[in-house]
Amino acid sequence: MLSKNQIKLIKSLEAKKNRKREGLFVAEGPKVVGDLLRAGYTPHSIFSTVSRPDAELITDDELRRISFLQHPQEVLGVFHISTIPQPSDISHQTSGLSLALDGVQDPGNVGTIIRIADWFGISQIFCSPDTADVYNPKVVQATMGSLAHVCITYCDLVPLLSKAGVPVYGTLLDGQDIYQQPLSENGIILMGNEGNGISPEVRQLVTNKLLIPNFNKNTETAESLNVAIATAITLSEFRRRF
């Protein structure tokens, strides 16, 4: 049986300031909770509507009271936020391909991008401080467990990119057709805000401007691609070449 304090704590973790204060975040469903446990995340508490050795048994009704999902999924885990590694050794962390998110604000987009990165073997994502918090319940859920496989670092992108020593790729309106451009095995791929794209200070540090061309020959067509979709197309094009 859940105590009032347990319910209050869990519901409070919807807000970033509370997650920061408590050092805790919530993940839901057997898949996501299982992936985090296997990856070595330390659970604070786990609640489940089916019996499992590592969880407190609760009723469907209790799960509904603590869940952030429209359709709660059997298990809810509260995890300790692991110490976020600081990007002190940039050269190590930026070997191979990595991603940088500059102000991506929709939690579903950030979660989906983490899942895509995992699929394409990207192990490091740098996020500007105004990118949606990775421990937001909506981000955690949208990663479908991939949060456990990708290292995510929040930092000021300007010093990071200035010292990166690898090509910085950005998709920009004045970029060159991605399918025709030379791409390298090392580099940072930069994705921008949903409405405004890459911020002006960061844009200056892009060394290779790319464009995903619109193939529609009509005047009336989609004006843009969703940022997660653009990330997927970009990573697909990098990976198929090598």
Added chain:
Amino acid sequence: MLSKNQIKLIKSLEAKKNRKREGLFVAEGPKVVGDLLRAGYTPHSIFSTVSRPDAELITDDELRRISFLQHPQEVLGVFHISTIPQPSDISHQTSGLSLALDGVQDPGNVGTIIRIADWFGISQIFCSPDTADVYNPKVVQATMGSLAHVCITYCDLVPLLSKAGVPVYGTLLDGQDIYQQPLSENGIILMGNEGNGISPEVRQLVTNKLLIPNFNKNTETAESLNVAIATAITLSEFRRRF
């Protein structure tokens, strides 16, 4: 000022059976409403919090009462559902590349796929009857206006694909690496349900099995890609070749 009957009608259009009975659907925001008007969709009524010649002026509070969005966007339009063209002349409709959705159930995914199709110049999407209804407010919103540029036909996919006379591409677990496979300029690209993929009856009609390979070398990795992401990667690979 909105009447009770107007509010009741609009709110009722969240349900498919009411949209079907009334022959109406809702679109919101200046961008989406504008794209539908430019594409020739016939408005039943338009409501706006800013003065415009084609709309009834309403207050922010009234818009909140009729909107399906968390953050209502200035304009709400009620449109007549255009007569859905029947796929009588398959050979004409399937020239070039087209998409077929087999049981894609999440409205956000269907809307996003329509937006991606528009970007990649796909003008025809065939949907199985159990695919999310394109006039669902969440689908309409996720298309970001691309609903106005793409022809969408609901039909039984089995007879359609049997008589198509063009290659039928499907992404399947036992498919061949999409980056290495020959792809044609004509064909139907089939995408399946979020959880179960392409249904068994339809799968039999796939002539070219494709696979988007996972590039992560670790054992623990993302198990799948979201269906909209997979659609984007597949269309990108087809389009870059021609």
